Amino acid sequence: MLNMRKVHVKRFTYPNVKEQDTGNYSIITKGREQVCKKCARCCKQFRWYIDESMALRAMYLDAENVWVEEHQLGNRYVYVLVIDAPCQFLKQKEDGTYYCELYKTTLRPWDCKMYPDNIPVHLWEIEQNYCPLVREALKKIRSKR
Ligand code: SF4
Ligand code: SF4
16 A cells, blocks of 8 residues: 555555456447447546556646545555546537547547457456446356356
């Protein structure tokens, strides 16, 4: 666990986490497009998994909408840099659903196209707090055990 004077950190623990499953699972959930259109959370808040050294630097940032999350996963710590600000290309329709202005262009970043499939399964326990698709995929894995 990091010690710091200035608090730009949010802590989370997962008391029931046992040995992490590192199996090769994929996040394929029925109707994911519809879920994403209503959610758009990954376009409203940016999140990166970072190492401990980077976390220490990031938590000293003097910015209101930036913080570090420290997740205790089993006996190890995982750090996430969070920037709580929406993407300028995220738009909302009158019916309340969201869309990306860059969706069909080559300018849409690869990470946007891949998320949440680019999140390794051993981090789903954390990521499920943010992405409903990951939550559903994790539920499916657990129901098969
Ligand atoms: S957070 Fe997950 S469910 Fe929400 S828009 Fe992003 S990928 Fe879709
Ligand atoms: S470029 Fe599009 S998909 Fe990527 S964060 Fe912005 S709105 Fe979301």
